[in-house]
Amino acid sequence: MMDDVLISLRKISKSYKSENGIVKVIDDITMDIKKEFLVILGPSGCGKSTLLRIIAGVESYSGGEIYYASGRVPKIGFVFQFPSLLPWMTVIDNVSLPLKNMGLGKDEAKETAKRYLSLVGLSGFEELYPYELSGGMRQRVNLARALAIQPEILLMDEPFSNLDPLTAESLRAEVLDIWLSGITPLKAIVMITHSVDEAIFLADRIVILTPRPSKIAKELKVNLPRPRNRRSPEFEQLEDLVYSYVS
Ligand SMILES: Nc1ncnc2c1ncn2[C@@H]1O[C@H](COP(=O)(O)OP(=O)(O)O)[C@@H](O)[C@H]1O
Ligand SMILES: [Mg+2]
Structure with missing residues (x-):
């Protein structure tokens, strides 16, 4: 494994058994995850969420191997597509919970949770319940909860796709700032x-997947300076290029 590689996937494949037989979802994916903002781009249903869960070490795979630089699954923060907050707990208790599970004392957990809520712009909202928050604020809480455990790697599964465009855009900017x-x-x-658009706006590198069963269609580096201007000719050129690999 190369020095700068954190996680290496080698010939990963995955099939599910369904009533109608075996469904192949991932077909021979080989890729490295380095110190980078990596975006995996693919059409709906191609196996993206499955792949992310495999990377996180919480989903089995049918073939291939995964190597982790540290020899074991590193500490991972996970942001799901739909905010998965416990409705009967306040914002701060939701963020504190995984910290307590990690063994932090009550006060230290709260203190840390508060710091990360402030990082995502939610100071003053600690004592609210999830139902009192907008979708964007809930996704911020999700982000704070994922970051509060101080992960080495943050995995995000379409984190902005269920937000209105303006909210999504400000969250993108904030995630980028934090990174x-x-x-x-x-x-x-x-x-x-x-x-x-989102992939080009955010990524250091884009891995484009084919429709199911997903293989890698193309890997592309994005060398555009940040903040990226969607109206620049370079951005638009790259957009054309990426679209040419999206079937
Ligand atoms: N637990 C499961 N059992 C059977 N089929 C599944 C399961 N999870 C996902 N699939 C199927 O695998 C395919 C890819 O799913 P998923 O990884 O969620 O795709 P994506 O995130 O790209 O939309 C889908 O066709 C889905 O129906
Ligand atoms: Mg998905």
Whole structure:
């Protein structure tokens, strides 16, 4: 394994057994995850969520191997497509819960939770319940909860696809700020999307998947300076290029 590689997937395949037989979802994916903002782009139903769960070490696979640089699954923060907050717990208790599960004392857990809520712009909302929040705020709480455990790798499964466009855009900017600021111990972000625009706006590198069963259609580096201007000719050129690989 190369020095800068955190996770290496080798010939990963995955099939599900269904009533109508075996469904092949992932077909021979070989890729490395480095210290980078990696975006995996693919059409709906191609196996993106399955792949992300495999990377997280919480889903079995049918063939191939995964190597982790540290020799074991690193500490991973996971942001799901739909905010998965416990409705009977306040915002701060939701964010504190995984910290307590990690063995932090009650006060330290709250203190840490508060810090990460402030990082995502939710100071003052600690004592509210999830139903009192907008969709965007709930997704912020999800992000704070994922970051509060101080993961090495942040996995995000279409985190912005259920938000209105303006909210999604401000959350994108904030995730990017957090990533670029280096104030967290994050070494990599792996985000899944079906949006070409989002992939080019955020990624250091894009891995494009084919429709199911997903294979890698193309890997592309995005060397555009940040903040990226969607109206620049370079952005639009890259957009054309990416679309040419999206079937
Ligand atoms: N637990 C499961 N059992 C059977 N089939 C599944 C299961 N999870 C996902 N699938 C099937 O695998 C395919 C890919 O699913 P998924 O990884 O969620 O795709 P994506 O996230 O790209 O939309 C879908 O066709 C889905 O029906
Ligand atoms: Mg999915």
